Amino acid sequence: MEWYEKNIENLLSELNTNEQTGISKEEAENRLKKYGPNELKEEAKKSLLSKIIAQFNDFLVIILIIASVISFIVGEKTDSVVILAIVAINAFLSLYQEGRAEKSLEALKKMAAPNAKVIRSGSATVVPANTLVPGDIVLLESGDIIPADLRLTETSNLKVEEASLTGESVPVEKDANEIFDHEVSLGDRKNMAYMSTIVTYGRAKGAVIGTGHDTEIGKIATMIQTFEDETTPLQKKLNELGKYLGIACIIVCALVFGIGIFQGRDILDMFMVAISLAVAAIPEGLPAIVTIVLALGMNKMVRRNAIVKKLLAVETLGCTTVICSDKTGTLTQNEMTVVKVYTNGKILDVTGTGYGPEGEFKVGDSPLPLEKSINLNTLLSIGLLCNDAILDETDEGYRILGDPTEGALVTLAGKGKMFKEEMNGKFPRVEEIPFDSGRKMMTTIHENFFPNKLVSFTKGAPDIVINRSSSIYIDGKIVPLTSKLKEEILNINSKFSKKALRVLAFAFRKYDHMPNDLTSESIENDMVLVGLVGMIDPPREEAKDAIKRCEEAGIKAVMITGDYKETAFAIAKELGMAEDEDEAIMGKELDGVSDDDLKDLVKQKRVYARVSPEHKVRIVNALKANGEITAMTGDGVNDALALKRADIGVSMGITGTDVAKNTAEVILTDDNFASIVSAVEEGRIIYSNIKKFVFFLLSCNIGEILIVTLSILLGLEVPLIPIQLLWLNLVTDSFPALALGMEKGEPEIMKIPPRNPDEPILDKGMVRGIIIQSIAIALGALLAYRWGLKTYGVENLIIPRTITFSTLITAELLRAYSSRSEKHTIFELGVFTNKTLTYATLLSFVLLLIVIYLPFFQPIFDTYPLSLMDWQVVLLHAFLPLVVGETYKLFSRKKAL
Numbered sequence: 001m002e003w004y005e006k007n008i009e010n011l012l013s014e015l016n017t018n019e020q021t022g023i024s025k026e027e028a029e030n031r032l033k034k035y036g037p038n039e040l041k042e043e044a045k046k047s048l049l050s051k052i053i054a055q056f057n058d059f060l061v062i063i064l065i066i067a068s069v070i071s072f073i074v075g076e077k078t079d080s081v082v083i084l085a086i087v088a089i090n091a092f093l094s095l096y097q098e099g100r101a102e103k104s105l106e107a108l109k110k111m112a113a114p115n116a117k118v119i120r121s122g123s124a125t126v127v128p129a130n131t132l133v134p135g136d137i138v139l140l141e142s143g144d145i146i147p148a149d150l151r152l153t154e155t156s157n158l159k160v161e162e163a164s165l166t167g168e169s170v171p172v173e174k175d176a177n178e179i180f181d182h183e184v185s186l187g188d189r190k191n192m193a194y195m196s197t198i199v200t201y202g203r204a205k206g207a208v209i210g211t212g213h214d215t216e217i218g219k220i221a222t223m224i225q226t227f228e229d230e231t232t233p234l235q236k237k238l239n240e241l242g243k244y245l246g247i248a249c250i251i252v253c254a255l256v257f258g259i260g261i262f263q264g265r266d267i268l269d270m271f272m273v274a275i276s277l278a279v280a281a282i283p284e285g286l287p288a289i290v291t292i293v294l295a296l297g298m299n300k301m302v303r304r305n306a307i308v309k310k311l312l313a314v315e316t317l318g319c320t321t322v323i324c325s326d327k328t329g330t331l332t333q334n335e336m337t338v339v340k341v342y343t344n345g346k347i348l349d350v351t352g353t354g355y356g357p358e359g360e361f362k363v364g365d366s367p368l369p370l371e372k373s374i375n376l377n378t379l380l381s382i383g384l385l386c387n388d389a390i391l392d393e394t395d396e397g398y399r400i401l402g403d404p405t406e407g408a409l410v411t412l413a414g415k416g417k418m419f420k421e422e423m424n425g426k427f428p429r430v431e432e433i434p435f436d437s438g439r440k441m442m443t444t445i446h447e448n449f450f451p452n453k454l455v456s457f458t459k460g461a462p463d464i465v466i467n468r469s470s471s472i473y474i475d476g477k478i479v480p481l482t483s484k485l486k487e488e489i490l491n492i493n494s495k496f497s498k499k500a501l502r503v504l505a506f507a508f509r510k511y512d513h514m515p516n517d518l519t520s521e522s523i524e525n526d527m528v529l530v531g532l533v534g535m536i537d538p539p540r541e542e543a544k545d546a547i548k549r550c551e552e553a554g555i556k557a558v559m560i561t562g563d564y565k566e567t568a569f570a571i572a573k574e575l576g577m578a579e580d581e582d583e584a585i586m587g588k589e590l591d592g593v594s595d596d597d598l599k600d601l602v603k604q605k606r607v608y609a610r611v612s613p614e615h616k617v618r619i620v621n622a623l624k625a626n627g628e629i630t631a632m633t634g635d636g637v638n639d640a641l642a643l644k645r646a647d648i649g650v651s652m653g654i655t656g657t658d659v660a661k662n663t664a665e666v667i668l669t670d671d672n673f674a675s676i677v678s679a680v681e682e683g684r685i686i687y688s689n690i691k692k693f694v695f696f697l698l699s700c701n702i703g704e705i706l707i708v709t710l711s712i713l714l715g716l717e718v719p720l721i722p723i724q725l726l727w728l729n730l731v732t733d734s735f736p737a738l739a740l741g742m743e744k745g746e747p748e749i750m751k752i753p754p755r756n757p758d759e760p761i762l763d764k765g766m767v768r769g770i771i772i773q774s775i776a777i778a779l780g781a782l783l784a785y786r787w788g789l790k791t792y793g794v795e796n797l798i799i800p801r802t803i804t805f806s807t808l809i810t811a812e813l814l815r816a817y818s819s820r821s822e823k824h825t826i827f828e829l830g831v832f833t834n835k836t837l838t839y840a841t842l843l844s845f846v847l848l849l850i851v852i853y854l855p856f857f858q859p860i861f862d863t864y865p866l867s868l869m870d871w872q873v874v875l876l877h878a879f880l881p882l883v884v885g886e887t888y889k890l891f892s893r894k895k896a897l
Contacts, residue, residue, distance in 0.1 A: 003151045003209045005191045009153050010505050015207055019137035019153050022119035024281060031133035038132040038148055038211035062420045070275060116147035120734045130854040136208040139197050147217040150193040150206030154178035157202035157436050159403065160193055163328055165216065166562035169334065170502065170537075171200045171403060173437040176479075185588055186216065186612050187562050201403055202433075218675065219611055220641055236760040240292065241694075246732035252705060253277045256712050263715065273718050277708050286320055288561065289693060289734060293741030297686040305670040306679040307653070313665035315690065316648045318683025319629045320555055321754045323650075323676065324620060324642065325505050327561035330652060330695060331673060336408040339538065340501060342492045343531030344375035344474055350415065353538050355391060355398040355407065357414030370416050374476035375778045379531045380416040382506040383409035384423055384459040386444045390418065405502065408535045409459075411421050430454070431518055439520050440464055445511075454511040455733040457524050462493040462532055465505035469529040471509075493532060500536030500570030536567070539575050546674035552754030555680065558606055558623075560616050560632075560642070566610035577607040587611035596620040606840035615643035633668075633676060633798045635660050650676055677750075687755075694761060696819040700733055700812045703777030703881075707808070710782060717797055719785045719804040721862055727851065732809045732844040736816035739837035743820055765822060765892070771882055772888055773815065780880035781808045784881035787873055802852060802864040810878035823893060825886050 017023050019689035067422030071078035104874045117139040138150055152174055159171040178190045193206055195215040213219050253274040260270035297314040308314050327332055335355055341348040352359020360366045389402030391410045405446045427446040435442035436617050441460030449455045481863045496503045507527035547557045559569050564627030565586050570577040584607035602622045620642050632646035640663045651663035651670040661667050668675045711719050783809040788800025817826045832838050849870035852855040853865050
């Protein structure tokens with residue numbers, strides 16, 4: 001039996017405590033030893049050494065390290081040092097960009113109250129919250145952070161704000177005397193109060209039933225710890241690519257080494273050729289370039305109001321197929337706002353949102369002047385005066401101090417140019433009957449509103465207020481409330497409720513003098529009904545456009561909220577997320593659904609209401625099991641589990657709790673749902689650019705392999721030595737590849753569906769292009785080498801090698817321009833529109849000239865200063881791959897038509 005199913009007597013007996021005296025101090029100490037402190041233990045963090053070791057746990061990196069060690073052993077120390085430097089730089093970059101401690105549990109700790117008011121040994125005392133134990137009797141009042149999970153034993157008008165835990169935007173009324181005989185969801189347990197939630201109204205007493213990791217928030221913390229970080233789609237593709245390249249590299253090296261030995265060549269020479277092939281095959285700069293491009297992408301994201309904490313999360317956003325979003329504060333404004341008013345027989349639309357006083361009242365399209373509506377003025381006055389909330393103006397704007405529902409009424413009055421301080425001065429409150437959950441009404445008594453009269457103002461649940469009214473206010477006159485009028489008003493109430501509006505009714509009653517009997521029965525009867533208001537936490541306008549863009553991009557937007565189904569569906573429909581109520585489902589309906597059936601169910605549903613943290617995780621798991629790349633947005637503690645489990649977690653930066661922010665990979669600094677769409681677009685651009693430079697690097701590297709392999713098969717001297725290949729890959733390949741990572745996105749990038757997560761990084765089109773380009777690069781370089789051998793002879797091998805070296809570098813620099821798009825030619829794109837690429841190719845070409853013409857570098861790189869005639873040959877053959885690549889684009893495009 002759950003704690004909320006037990007009566008207070010059984011509860012206290014089971015906890016062995018007393019509501020009046022609590023437990024003794026000695027017993028508290030004993031229980032503290034047994035149950036441990038009321039705090040969340042932090043998971044052990046990874047050491048710096050383990051993080052460094054993880055950076056080298058890569059197939060390509062391991063092959064490079066082995067090649068470096070072998071190079072050092074056989075005397076090629078320069079090659080060895082350069083290879084190790086590349087590996088170290090890449091590891092440092094990754095560690096620097098991704099090195100962050102997991103702060104989820106630290107943030108959870110911060111949310112707990114530092115102190116708690118308890119009864120121990122018969123006396124009320126304040127103790128550190130981390131010393132609370134099961135059986136402690138805790139005292140609560142407005143403004144308190146609840147320090148542990150409690151079964152309430154006494155409540156007085158208690159309201160608790162549970163949005164961070166359940167997702168419900170309106171504070172929940174609590175009642176200690178309510179007992180359940182069946183299982184109920186977290187947000188409906190009215191006799192319970194949970195750690196880290198906040199008392200917004202009233203006072204209470206409760207017995208501690210759970211501390212530390214045994215609390216609801218503690219269960220979330222424990223589940224966060226059990227979820228391991230998963231590899232992103234890009235990580236998987238790059239790891240896969242690395243393994244294939246590594247295996248191919250080993251096979252080719254062994255094959256060439258065997259052929260060379262068979263041909264009778266020197267074993268050590270052939271061994272160094274094999275090493276040079278390994279260097280040529282592996283794009284050493286690829287991991288570093290990916291890291292740098294992702295880091296630059298992170299900076300772009302910041303300018304678009306999204307902070308990305310984990311490098312590879314940038315790319316994951318680009319292939320997102322489903323965005324699961326919390327409602328409160330994410331899709332909505334997290335500000336209760338009155339949108340409908342019914343008074344004087346008319347339904348008024350209220351314009352203006354948020355807590356500012358801007359807005360007006362309309363009947364249809366026509367504004368309603370306040371001075372012409374006595375009824376509306378009276379209704380606004382009741383809402384403002386029978387109210388304890390305050391509208392506070394700060395430098396950042398307006399904010400509400402108090403209950404959000406009452407705050408909406410203060411704001412409504414502000415739109416009618418009525419303000420609290422002025423109205424309280426004119427019509428002072430002399431008595432009140434506070435709200436309680438039994439009557440569902442609140443009444444205050446004021447002077448001066450009607451000449452020589454006292455007046456009681458009442459607001460509360462419509463059905464109760466309407467049934468307790470005998471008259472109605474029409475055109476400033478009190479007339480009988482006939483059964484026909486009553487039915488009409490109840491229909492209006494029903495109409496508002498069906499639109500998921502929270503409805504309140506307003507009434508008054510006049511007195512010649514202060515009543516002797518100030519009770520609900522005497523005051524809150526025979527009242528004059530003035531009207532109704534309907535309020536809602538309205539959707540963000542920008543969220544509508546963002547969801548529309550998501551749909552255009554083939555991304556499914558799903559709402560997962562702790563709020564009620566009717567409210568959630570109404571918001572979803574207004575945002576364009578759902579059309580039919582069948583697309584919405586309650587969390588409790590998921591309890592009887594198996595994991596296999598849930599995989600089918602999530603294909604149809606777009607709104608999940610009244611869900612628990614566990615439900616959110618199950619939904620995310622089901623989506624992922626269907627092959628969806630799932631992003632989860634949220635701001636509360638209740639979202640942390642799903643944020644952790646999703647492929648990418650996106651937290652709100654302003655309203656988001658520290659728990660959500662530290663669990664998520666992405667934080668939206670403006671809390672704007674639209675920013676996630678910008679982040680998705682940036683992610684798509686980055687992945688597209690990664691494909692471009694992978695295409696570029698592989699075509700160049702395979703071209704180098706072909707040059708070395710074909711020269712061996714043809715019985716020629718190897719045209720390139722290892723240090724030249726290293727220089728080529730490290731400097732002249734890397735800078736243009738990096739520049740390709742800076743390409744602007746294609747205009748249609750957000751008009752196409754997300755790519756299939758299982759799609760390899762090298763698709764068929766890229767493979768064909770790589771084969772054609774590699775052959776063109778190898779052919780151009782070998783023809784130049786052949787010319788050099790014929791012109792200068794084998795005895796002057798340094799010159800043909802320099803010609804080959806220069807031809808290959810120049811060809812690859814020109815090839816970079818062709819790699820900017822698989823579809824568009826360089827003339828369609830504009831030859832110099834990517835300025836970064838222009839600077840990168842110029843820098844790489846200057847570095848080529850330096851190692852050829854500066855005497856200091858010539859012996860290191862085995863180069864020779866080329867003549868003008870040599871350069872004519874170099875340029876002639878270097879343009880061959882560019883011409884072939886551009887021609888292939890035109891041919892492919894024509895074939896597609």
